[in-house]
Amino acid sequence: MTLHVAPAELDLEPAPLLSVAGVGRFYGERIGCADVSFDLWPGEVLGIVGESGSGKSTLLRCLAGIDRPDEGEVLFRGGAEPLDIYSVSEQERRRLMRTAWGIVHQNPRDGLRMDVTAGGNVGERLMDRGDRHYGQIRERALDWLQRVEIAGARIDDRPRQFSGGMQQRLQIARVLVSEPRLVFMDEPTGGLDVSVQARLLDLLRVLVRDLGLAAIIVTHDLAVARLLTDRLMVMKDGRVVEQGLTDQVLDDPHHAYTQLLTSAVLSV
Amino acid sequence: MTTMIQVENVAKTFTLHNQGGARLPVFDNVNFSVEAGEALVLAGASGAGKSSLLRILYGNYRPTAGSIRITHAGRPVDIVSAVPRTVLDIRRRTLGFVSQFLRVIPRVSTLDIVRDPLLARGAAPEIATEKAKVMLARLNLPERLWNLAPATFSGGEQQRVNIARSFVDPSAVMLIDEPTASLDAANRDVVVELIAEARAAGSAIVGIFHDEAVRERVATRYLDITAFRKAA
Numbered sequence: 345m346t347l348h349v350a351p352a353e354l355d356l357e358p359a360p361l362l363s364v365a366g367v368g369r370f371y372g373e374r375i376g377c378a379d380v381s382f383d384l385w386p387g388e389v390l391g392i393v394g395e396s397g398s399g400k401s402t403l404l405r406c407l408a409g410i411d412r413p414d415e416g417e418v419l420f421r422g423g424a425e426p427l428d429i430y431s432v433s434e435q436e437r438r439r440l441m442r443t444a445w446g447i448v449h450q451n452p453r454d455g456l457r458m459d460v461t462a463g464g465n466v467g468e469r470l471m472d473r474g475d476r477h478y479g480q481i482r483e484r485a486l487d488w489l490q491r492v493e494i495a496g497a498r499i500d501d502r503p504r505q506f507s508g509g510m511q512q513r514l515q516i517a518r519v520l521v522s523e524p525r526l527v528f529m530d531e532p533t534g535g536l537d538v539s540v541q542a543r544l545l546d547l548l549r550v551l552v553r554d555l556g557l558a559a560i561i562v563t564h565d566l567a568v569a570r571l572l573t574d575r576l577m578v579m580k581d582g583r584v585v586e587q588g589l590t591d592q593v594l595d596d597p598h599h600a601y602t603q604l605l606t607s608a609v610l611s612v
Numbered sequence: 613m614t615t616m617i618q619v620e621n622v623a624k625t626f627t628l629h630n631q632g633g634a635r636l637p638v639f640d641n642v643n644f645s646v647e648a649g650e651a652l653v654l655a656g657a658s659g660a661g662k663s664s665l666l667r668i669l670y671g672n673y674r675p676t677a678g679s680i681r682i683t684h685a686g687r688p689v690d691i692v693s694a695v696p697r698t699v700l701d702i703r704r705r706t707l708g709f710v711s712q713f714l715r716v717i718p719r720v721s722t723l724d725i726v727r728d729p730l731l732a733r734g735a736a737p738e739i740a741t742e743k744a745k746v747m748l749a750r751l752n753l754p755e756r757l758w759n760l761a762p763a764t765f766s767g768g769e770q771q772r773v774n775i776a777r778s779f780v781d782p783s784a785v786m787l788i789d790e791p792t793a794s795l796d797a798a799n800r801d802v803v804v805e806l807i808a809e810a811r812a813a814g815s816a817i818v819g820i821f822h823d824e825a826v827r828e829r830v831a832t833r834y835l836d837i838t839a840f841r842k843a844a
């Protein structure tokens with residue numbers, strides 16, 4: 345699969361997958377995030393960067409259907425009709441989260457069932473989706489373990505027997521096996537040492553490209569953003585201060601805060 | 613003749629917010645166009661803004677004013693005002709950038725780096741691999757390096773990987789910033805040939821070359837950008 349676009353499609357753009365308008369979330373007096381609007385198109389990878397406490401995780405939770413925003417709306421276009429994810433029932437939203445979306449948590453413990461085998465963790469998502477053939481589920485689980493570079497022989501081990509990097513790769517397999525259209529990731533490589541990070545990043549880069557996924561990735565690491573994302577949103581104090589093509593924002597930052605952020609690192 | 617690049621009234625001023633808001637005007641009122649099959653060489657002293665202009669043409673730096681129409685999929689598209697996914701589509705299909713340095717992606721082999729642009733444009737994997745090998749051989753990169761990731765390569769080896777990647781499937785518009793800086797004479801000659809071949813095949817080229825001999829062999833026309841220096 346390639347992302348080759350026929351000339352006619354330049355005029356005939358598909359609709360955005362996710363449309364975010366005026367999203368805000370407040371914790372009492374404190375702003376979690378405010379005034380966030382953007383469109384995400386199929387196959388696009390958006391990065392959210394900013395210092396600690398700038399509202400990245402708060403925003404991601406609002407977008408992913410985990411926390412209801414106090415203001416604004418999030419429209420998801422999975423089928424023909426756009427769906428306001430907070431106006432549908434809780435049940436409908438959960439179904440969407442299980443089938444069309446994937447969420448990769450920073451801490452793999454939040455995304456894995458620690459008492460279920462590796463194969464079970466991956467297979468469970470397929471069963472949620474309605475797959476029933478045990479042999480096929482196990483075969484696909486095995487295939488996905490190998491894609492995230494976990495030896496097939498470990499299929500019946502439980503995640504607690506895995507290293508942190510392996511747990512994170514298992515979580516990614518669990519999320520991607522059901523072929524979501526849109527994936528949310530909060531610091532997917534945080535808490536891992538640098539060599540493990542590099543391997544995971546390369547894996548993510550290849551998977552995102554091969555599957556044509558749309559993804560929103562929160563990171564405080566500009567090198568990660570450079571490697572994985574097409575577009576970048578820079579947050580400060582809960583607000584988006586600058587956004588654009590990733591290399592534009594990193595190489596020719598316009599906002600004072602982005603200039604500070606990019607000058608603080610040696611080379612990204 | 614087909615106009616591939618049309619630059620109108622482009623200006624660039626950097627504002628350095630963390631240095632007291634200092635403003636650094638680079639150029640103003642830049643106007644020129646480049647046709648298919650031409651090689652325009654940018655001239656001007658160090659710091660005149662040659663690299664900045666090239667980056668603006670690529671949609672990497674954002675100009676303070678002006679428009680840049682790139683002929684993409686048969687029609688002019690302004691890369692300055694285009695949304696990110698359009699810029700990426702222009703780069704994937706029409707616009708190539710050859711920089712002095714390779715941006716190394718961890719764990720990706722040299723061969724994969726070089727065949728990647730062909731795959732992204734829909735070529736069959738075997739054909740892409742074959743063309744990549746031919747290109748690496750032409751640039752005299754030892755075969756034992758092809759399956760390694762270039763992270764540990766010398767500067768000149770990395771540069772040749774970068775050039776191979778850029779010329780394995782020359783784009784309709786190629787922007788080239790000092791590609792020969794750390795190459796020996798033999799490899800420099802190969803680069804000059806590759807540029808000539810791309811041009812003969814119809815590519816429009818805009819380049820910066822410090823080496824005067826290279827510059828003279830490549831250029832069909834010069835543009836001295838000192839002429840656009842912003843009046844203080």
Ligand SMILES: Nc1ncnc2c1ncn2[C@@H]1O[C@H](COP(=O)(O)OP(=O)(O)OP(=O)(O)O)[C@@H](O)[C@H]1O
Pocket residue numbers: 371374375376394395396397398399400401402403564
């Ligand atoms: N549940 C909560 N109750 C009260 N305040 C909260 C809550 N969650 C977040 N906040 C506050 O909202 C702001 C944004 O927090 P958020 O977790 O979104 O930041 P972040 O950008 O993800 O930071 P980090 O990079 O450290 O993860 C912070 O000031 C934080 O203290």
Ligand SMILES: Nc1ncnc2c1ncn2[C@@H]1O[C@H](COP(=O)(O)OP(=O)(O)OP(=O)(O)O)[C@@H](O)[C@H]1O
Pocket residue numbers: 595596626636638656657658659660661662663664665
């Ligand atoms: N991202 C940036 N932020 C701030 N200033 C910049 C940036 N990029 C370039 N400049 C400044 O713009 C001016 C032009 O630089 P540029 O690199 O375009 O010159 P050049 O003509 O390519 O020089 P050389 O021949 O030395 O490569 C310089 O003063 C440079 O410091």
Ligand SMILES: [Mg+2]
Pocket residue numbers: 400401402
């Ligand atoms: Mg956070």
Ligand SMILES: [Mg+2]
Pocket residue numbers: 662663664820
């Ligand atoms: Mg330069």
